[in-house]
Each structure stands twice: as structure tokens, then as C-alpha cells.
Amino acid sequence: MRSARDYTDIIGGLLLIAGGTWFMLYSTGYNIGSLRRMGPGYFPMVIGGLVLLFGVLVLLPGLFRAGQLPRPEWRPFLTISASILLFALIVERFGLIPATVALTLVAAVADNQSRVLRTVILAAALSAVAVGVFTQGLGIPIPAIRWSY
Template structure:
């Protein structure tokens, strides 16, 4: 059903603006600092404001562009939410690599017919990247594997 507005971009722009506003407001819990001596809130505040600006730039033209009302697809939504929750519940107990495998496998269920070979390759690659980035690069003490609890 065609409408007088592009609701996909209106909803997307509004969500971007809300997310940017939340990020910016949360950043204000920290010291902003100055331009010469930036505090911990400076960069997150700037990113939040930029996301809000991009959301506004997405939303405004959509108010005058025809479009249709989007229909929600529940399977991908539930698969992604379940994958993120499962990662959060397994990373501390089993380690970063098993949690990343669980995350990738459950997120693949967002597709109608997930490709098992591609999902396995993606899980291996994401696990390697996560270990390299978080434990080696950033020095975050998340064990790659945790067998004894």
C-alpha cells in the first residue's frame, strides 16, 4: 500500500536520532574536557551528535517522498536478539571463541536457508578477529576458551 511518505526512512531516521540522543546524553555522565584537552565524554558526544544529524538528514527528505509502510519480519529480529543474548550468557562461562560460534550460528537462523559452510567459515573468522582484537589488541582479559569454571 503506497502512502504519501517513505515510512522506512522515517522510522530509520527516527531510530538513528533516538540512538544518537541516548549516546550523547549517556556521554554527559563523564567529563567533557576542552578541545585541546578532550575528556572521556568528548568523542562519544561528537559521535552521538553526528548520528543524530545523519538520522535527521535521512528523515527530512522521507517526509516528502512516497513509500509504503514496512512489514516487520519477526524471524530475523528474534534470531538476532537471541544470538546477542546467547553470546552475553556464554562468553563469561565458556570463553570468547565458543560464544562467538554460538552467536554466529544463531544469527545465521535469520536467513531462510542458512549456508552451513559459510556460517562455519564466518564463525572461525569472527572468532579469530575477536581474539586478536579484544585480547591481543585491546588487552581485555577475556579468555579465548574457558573449560574449568
């Protein structure tokens, strides 16, 4: 069904504006600093401003062009949400690798055309990258695998 406005871009732009505004407001609780001497609130303030700007750039054209009314797809929404919740529940108890594998396997259910072998390879690669970046690179104390709780 055609509409006088592109509500998909309007909704997306408003969500980006809301997210960017939240980041900017949240960062005001920290010292912003300056470009030469950045405080802990500087990076969230800049990222929030960029997200807000992109929201405006998505929103404005959507107000002046026709488009389809959006139809929500519940399966991808629910499976992606469930995979994030599952990651949060698993990561402390069992470690980063099992949590990343669970996240990837459950999120793959969102796609009707996902292949098992590709999903397993993706889960292994994402687990290796997560351990390399977060545990080794950034030194975040998350065990790769926790055998006992």
C-alpha cells in the same frame, strides 16, 4: 501498499535520532574536555552527534517522498536478538570463541539463504578477529576459551 510518506525512513531516522540523543545525554555525565585534551565523554558526544545528524538526514527526505508501509520481519528480529542474548550468556562462562561461534550460528538462521560451510568459516574468522582485537590488541581480560568455571 503505497503511502504518502516513506515510513521506513521516517522510523529509521527517528530511531537514529533517539539513539544519538541518548549517547549525547549519557556522555554529559563525564568530562567532555576539548579537541586537544579529550575527556572520557568526548568520543560518545561526537559519535552521538553524528548519529543524530545521520538520523535527521534519513528522516527529512522520508517526509517528502512516497513509500511502502513497512512490514516487520519477525524471524530476523528474533534470531538476531536471541544470538546477542546467547553471546552475553556464554562469553563469561565459556569464553570469547564459543560465544562468538554461537552468536554467528544463531544469527545465520535469520537468513533463509545461509549456507552451512560459509557460516562455519565466518564463525571461525570472527572468532579469530575477536580474540586478536579484544584479547590481544586491547588487552581485555576475556579468555579465548574457558575450560572450567
